[in-house]
Amino acid sequence: MRPAILLTPMALFLAIGLSHPIENLGTGSSLSRIVLKAIDRRAPIDVDEAVGNSWSDSVSNTERRAPADADEAVGNTYSDSVFNAIKEKRVKNQYLSEIRWQRKYFPLPPKVPCKMSMLNSPSNILFLPFRKTTTLALSSAIKQYISSKYEQHPDMFKQDLEVIDALRTDAVNVREPHISGIKKITAYAGQLSWMGGKFPIDIGVEFIWYPALGYNTERPMTQNNLKFELANVLYNLAALYSQLAMSSNRGTTEGLKSACNYFCLAAGVLSYIKTDIIPELRSTPPEDMDDNTLESLEYLMLAQAQECFWQKAVMDRYKDASIAKLAAKVSDFYGAAGDWGIKSDAITTQWIHHTTAKHHHFAAAAQYRQACDCLEKRKYGEEVARLRDSIACVHEALKEAKYINKVVLGDLNGLKNKVTEDLKRAEKDNDLIYLNPVPPKSELKTLDRANMAVAKIPKEISEPASFIGDTKEFGPPLFAKLVPFAVHVAASIYEERRDRLVNNSIIDELEILTTRIHDTLQSLNLPGSLQALEKPLGLPPTLTSHAEEIRQADALTRLQRSFSDTAKLKASDDAIFAEGRELLQAEAGENERLVMKYGTDRWTRQDSRSTAAKLYAQVDEIDGYLKSAANSDALVLTKFRESVAV
Template sequence: MATFISVPLKKSSEVDLVKPLSKFVTATYPAAEEQADYIRSVEELNKLRKSALGRPLDKHESSLEILLRYYDQLCAVEPKFPFSENQLCLTFTWKDAFDKGSLFGGSVKLGSGAFGHIKDTVLSALNREPTMDISPETVGTLSLIMLAQAQEVFFLKATSDKMKDAIIAKLANQTADFYGDAFKQCQYKENLPKEVLPVLSAKHCIMQANAELHQSLLAKQKKRFGEEIARLQHATELVKTVASRYDEYVSVKDLSDRISRALTAAKKDNDFIYHDRVPEVKDLEHIGKAALVKATTITPPLSAKFTDLFEKMVPMAVQQSMSVYSQRKAETVNRLVGTMREATNLCNGVLASLNLPAALEDLSGDSIPQSIVEKARAIVQQGGLQSIEQLIRDLPELLTRNREILEESLKMLGDEESTDSELRSKFSQRWNRTPSGDLYKPLRAEGGNFRSVLDKAVQADQVVRERYNTHCEMIALLCKPEAELTAAIPSANPVKTLQGSEVVSVLRSQLAQLEEVKKEREGLEVEIKGVAFDMSSSFLTALAQDGAINEEALSMSQLDQSYGSYSQRVQASLRSQEELLGKVQASHQEFSKLKQSNSEANDREEMLKKLASAHDSYVEITSNLREGTKFYNDLTEILLKFQNKCSDIIFARKTERDELLKDLQQSIAREPSAPSFNVPAYQTNPAPTAADPTPAPRTVMHPLKHDPRPDPATRSRKAPRPPAKKPPSPQPNAPPNHCALQSFLAGCDTA
């Protein structure tokens, strides 16, 4: 009669995967078709989990497909979402194990491999001491038990198919060895139920007896009748041991009767016919072994029908590399664009200091130069003083909003950390969860970076405001009607004699070349900002080939390839400007010598310089203020995500804290309120002696009977056993090749 050890169901509670995963998707991916697809995939994952939770109750091979698909999906999802205590938290209301560890099964070999896989990975997967059911010692023992049972399935199959006795003997002997190894492994394990040890010992003896029985049949075929009798006698001793010690757990009557009949017939034939010498058991040739099983290696996907719901989503390693690459790319673009803008500002400043091109347009000495008119018109079209002052007034409000979000987020962390510290001080070593101070270090560092960014932004805002105060008077003058602007500019004696001079023509040509250089830069800036390259494929390839991503090497190589030519063009533009400015300054010196110099002309030229400089400052200040506004608005979104991250982890920690407090309170309530003391004898009332109550059998594991039909004759001869020794109820019947580990496939999730 085959008795299999089964592992009981693991129960799991309902867990909402949709909310935390959807929150991560919404915060990480832009609101587009891609985001909608991922959210639908999250909902499908939640449905798959709910379906998997009920499958262990369905005792059928086909029910494993859903469980294996769920396990495969967990393996596929794990590298794509940042599951951790301080990032994406999934909160559960139990502590026994986790989903991946309880979804293995499908065959006893797979069960053995599953337990072995848990043994090898559980310590690295948890940041605390594992619970009893998934400790390396427990699952290592279970792996050996499952391997022995898998070998026994082959023995039963060979016996059923009436294969050669030599083969069956080797299979049985190997099975006995496997059960012996499992017995040694769990002999001193107190965390396994008491029923397991006798079943393993009985199985070891039964398999040895089967090996001796079939080897005796082989000896009979070879006319070695003494060996036949010796092996049958040894088999008889083995089954007698099982019957006397382990009859409570297994029945060997059929096997014992078969061996007894064979031994009686063999002795009769040998006594009357062959008279062959019966050797000692120690002198018998060792029976061979045939191991047909080994623990199945756990390599996802385990399901043949598995399709990743998040196939388009790249792993977190790639996401992080993409984020760093985007920062490197932004730095490269900003460096190139910033270099060109600085060069343009330098050019405008030099020309303004030389009063160019206004000096060439002001040869009449009494009209407004055309360039000044155009600059005044441009300022008015952009909103003049009102627009720039409105932008300046908006900045403090945006800054305050960002500071409030940041400070509120850090305050939440501080409050939870204080609560955790108080409870840790109160409960001491019993408060055995990760300290909030250690867990929040990355978040506090991130918050410190945000605070530093805001401080630098305040300094930059002050610089812009001071520059505006310097030029606001001239900017206001440029916003006035043309008549008022003309009246504000001093008149000077005309210098019409210079209008046809060669130096004026040369200066105008050089200024036109400078304008062409600046226009080329504007086009070059658009090209630089428009460069796009998808690095995800390169990162995915590197991850697949090496198992890791050398982000810096790959990113720098691609950036050099993408922006190397643009960097050369920027440098060429700077050299052209430097050369042209040198020529302009030389020509302007010659032009100044030809002009008639007087105080009125100097005052007029100084005013025109200030107006030109005011226009350039207006353009730059407006650009800076708009960039600052965009910066604060973008930072608000980032800080809101940071705030959500903080609130999520605090919620998860609060749930964990409440559970731990509940456990501690129950533990404290069970402790005695005072030490035990001796009661005086005269206060003790004599009471009739009663038998101690029999403890209920443990149900962590129990034998699973293959064929529980009792022998009527045997049952009638046996006296009823006392209730205290009643074995645990067997599991429902299952064929020998049924997956004995299927009952372990309950849900419990990985956080």
């Protein structure tokens, strides 16, 4: 008899590969139950004893799965001995493969590599790399801006300027997955958010950042934008969360819970960047921060968080139906990450191949687990159908074999071997014993989903003001005594509106009225008279020069001649008008005489005033003009004579 092999429960657990039992052990494996019992008892295991127990348990389990009337099930073709031989052969083959696998991997002790080596070694999950920046003196630019734009001296904020430089230095130098980096980055991001209420986004600092993803990681981007700085800092926070998840010990349930939480936090930070920071950027976002890239990365983080929960469910021995729901949701997340990644210019083809392979891998794993549930519920035909769909999904995933790392490829091959083995067994059992119809894929019920991964936005990011204070985590608010930029903006807006109101309502109207009165005075030749009234001590120069021009032109004689000509024209016009009026009066008198002579019965012609009312109206109007002109002429003549007398 071989000596007993003494193994600790953890070594035994890792050796038999229970972190991925889909690829290693079947749900009904008697050997796995023996190992789990040994883990529960924390006792040594004798391999030969395990072999014997495994053999007997497997035979008994197989007998319990067989139908009560086996001869009738196969059409009375085989006898009980033939059935027993078939069962024993299948169980023996399963036992031999398990014991060979066990002896192959028992000697391997578990290894827990350091965090940095885990990030550099191949893995079946991905992490976000950090974005890099250059060193700059943020305080100098802020000091210059305060001096030029505010009415406060920058020396009042000397301590705040030193603090902001120290915070940025600590935040941008986080390069390793350590939990202490979270506070360094969130403290700087929180103070940047607070400063957004004190300064405009274009404060005068050229922030230089290098992309972390894509094909242009050596080409820096430069923007004079506080929101650009905040977006890059928060991206590094998401990268830190993803690397903390990557460095967690995913061989334990606690490590898986921690990794799942970190991935959810990374997804939450990416979601916050996409919905709250990028829309306020007021400029073109970096190539690896556009909507397509951020959507792809968010779904990738959620997929890996869901995968961690799925792995924990496997380790905790959840029911196959529950594990199938979890795996189906993992597949959905990876599929969405790949779809958005194709639309992005920053997601490399290597990551797209990775997400595509994982999408099909977990679709296959979900169908496999559902097939195990069907076996438990004695739905043998559906079990075969789902195993066939599972192997088809594995083949789809293996199309990416050239582009994925060896860890992912190893997981796929392990799953392929296990599904292939179970499919052969299920088809043989169903063909020989159960004879259940195998439904086509189109008739299979779509698997339900169990979503356990949700994007979590840290409160330090969504509510930074609640962490800023004299006794709070991020310290006192910087530049608290500085008048907020919004106040300066409001004051400048008030001054602009005030000036516009005065110009439009007062000054413009005043200029219009001034122009109008000048035109009126000019038309009346009054500017000289007004000047004389304003300066009574002497005649204005314009009036004196005008009088001299009149004397030189012999204006008096010309005026007298004009008066004489006007009088002659007046007499002629009066005579013509009087003659026309007399003719009308004569016609009216003649008509009146004939009416009196013949009467209205015989003399029916109407009088001229009725038939020519318009003509009589013109006569009255002309008479008024002539009288008004006579009065004006008399007034002008009187004024002229008075002026000549003076």
